Amino acid sequence: MSVTQQQVLSSLARVRSPRGVALTDAGVLSPITVNDGKVFFSINVDAQEARAWETVRAQAESEVRAIPGVTTAMIALTAERKPGSAPPPQSRGAPGVRPAAAHRPPHSPSGSPMSRQSEIPGIAAVIAVASGKGGVGKSTTALNLALGLRDLGLRVGLLDADIYGPSIPRLTGLREKPELTDERKMIPLERFGLSIMSIGFLVEEDTAMIWRGPMVMSAITQMLRDVAWGTLDVLVVDMPPGTGDAQLTLAQNVPLKGAIIISTPQDLSLIDARRGLAMFKKVNVPVLGIVENMSYFQCPHCGTRSDIFGHGGARHEAERLAVPFLGEIPLHMSIRATSDAGNPVVVSEPDGPHAAAYREIAARVRDQLQSVIAAA
Numbered sequence: 001m002s003v004t005q006q007q008v009l010s011s012l013a014r015v016r017s018p019r020g021v022a023l024t025d026a027g028v029l030s031p032i033t034v035n036d037g038k039v040f041f042s043i044n045v046d047a048q049e050a051r052a053w054e055t056v057r058a059q060a061e062s063e064v065r066a067i068p069g070v071t072t073a074m075i076a077l078t079a080e081r082k083p084g085s086a087p088p089p090q091s092r093g094a095p096g097v098r099p100a101a102a103h104r105p106p107h108s109p110s111g112s113p114m115s116r117q118s119e120i121p122g123i124a125a126v127i128a129v130a131s132g133k134g135g136v137g138k139s140t141t142a143l144n145l146a147l148g149l150r151d152l153g154l155r156v157g158l159l160d161a162d163i164y165g166p167s168i169p170r171l172t173g174l175r176e177k178p179e180l181t182d183e184r185k186m187i188p189l190e191r192f193g194l195s196i197m198s199i200g201f202l203v204e205e206d207t208a209m210i211w212r213g214p215m216v217m218s219a220i221t222q223m224l225r226d227v228a229w230g231t232l233d234v235l236v237v238d239m240p241p242g243t244g245d246a247q248l249t250l251a252q253n254v255p256l257k258g259a260i261i262i263s264t265p266q267d268l269s270l271i272d273a274r275r276g277l278a279m280f281k282k283v284n285v286p287v288l289g290i291v292e293n294m295s296y297f298q299c300p301h302c303g304t305r306s307d308i309f310g311h312g313g314a315r316h317e318a319e320r321l322a323v324p325f326l327g328e329i330p331l332h333m334s335i336r337a338t339s340d341a342g343n344p345v346v347v348s349e350p351d352g353p354h355a356a357a358y359r360e361i362a363a364r365v366r367d368q369l370q371s372v373i374a375a376a
């Protein structure tokens with residue numbers, strides 16, 4: 001039996017907002033995605049009202065889960081506060097009573113109810129792999145880095161949070177839909193000794209493309225928390241590219257122990273990397289370092305190295321910004337070919353130079369996380 005959007009809307013009409021109107025009339029719902037029994041949407045409210053809405057979110061979730069045929073309901077409360085936004089109009093509250101929010105001190109980023117969620121039980125360190133723009137090799141690096149950490153004896157998970165273009169299904173050859181536990185948590189797929197979850201396992205790539213900022217947040221939060229990750233030393237998160245609002249909210253809401261910035265040597269991409277650094281700084285997430293990907297061209301035939309993009313920019317930039325330089329990965333045919341074949345280079349050529357380079361980067365990352373991992 002396939003679930004329809006209309007069924008979801010009818011069940012949501014039974015849920016009341018804090019002001020008494022039906023949830024469907026409150027003007028807070030994002031577009032609703034229904035896909036093969038999986039329902040995704042977010043409830044977008046003002047940050048100041050988020051607490052009052054949490055029960056509404058929970059009610060909405062249980063209503064949707066009760067629809068026959070629904071296997072997963074990912075519903076998140078996303079709080080957005082427009083800069084300089086006015087407090088809610090008096091007319092919407094009780095007459096003569098100022099909204100509670102008006103008595104609170106001015107909003108601070110670290111104090112909002114939605115910021116900086118709690119740790120995820122069982123996971124010692126969540127780290128983000130980020131880049132200013134797409135196509136710089138973020139996903140390739142995230143996967144091979146995760147494998148490098150695995151080779152160091154760590155228990156590693158990989159979360160593909162790149163909702164705009166999930167590529168971990170292609171890079172790992174995984175296609176199955178995750179099963180659910182009795183507690184309705186999604187069970188991550190296992191491949192190469194990694195626990196892997198991707199939004200691409202749940203929705204088609206073109207569906208993912210149309211998701212708006214708050215939806216991104218909503219889906220990622222649930223992929224972190226409604227997944228039975230088990231015990232992990234490190235969860236590597238392949239972030240959506242860019243340094244916009246969606247990424248900032250994400251960096252703010254995911255309990256990150258650190259971030260790794262991927263850059264290519266071209267100037268443009270370095271400028272984007274600088275934005276990434278600034279973004280993580282803003283939300284107090286330590287930058288574990290910069291990786292220079294496609295650092296130089298290595299001829300697959302003769303092994304000759306050519307610095308076609310003017311190599312070394314990322315190392316120099318890292319020094320200038322006083323963040324660690326984690327290493328460089330050459331632009332090499334076999335890195336691309338193995339990725340596209342769903343058989344990453346650390347697995348397919350474990351004794352080769354590329355695997356060694358990724359393991360070296362992994363060791364530098366592990367060293368920085370040592371205290372957190374050891375404490376777990």
Ligand SMILES: Nc1ncnc2c1ncn2[C@@H]1O[C@H](COP(=O)(O)OP(=O)(O)O)[C@@H](O)[C@H]1O
Nearest residue numbers: 134135136137138139140330331332335336339
């Ligand atoms: N070091 C590399 N050498 C060769 N090809 C690479 C390298 N890193 C990434 N690629 C290729 O570049 C393309 C983009 O990489 P991807 O990891 O998907 O980037 P992003 O996640 O930043 O969009 C893919 O086809 C990938 O195989």
Ligand SMILES: [Mg+2]
Nearest residue numbers: 138139162167
């Ligand atoms: Mg990618």
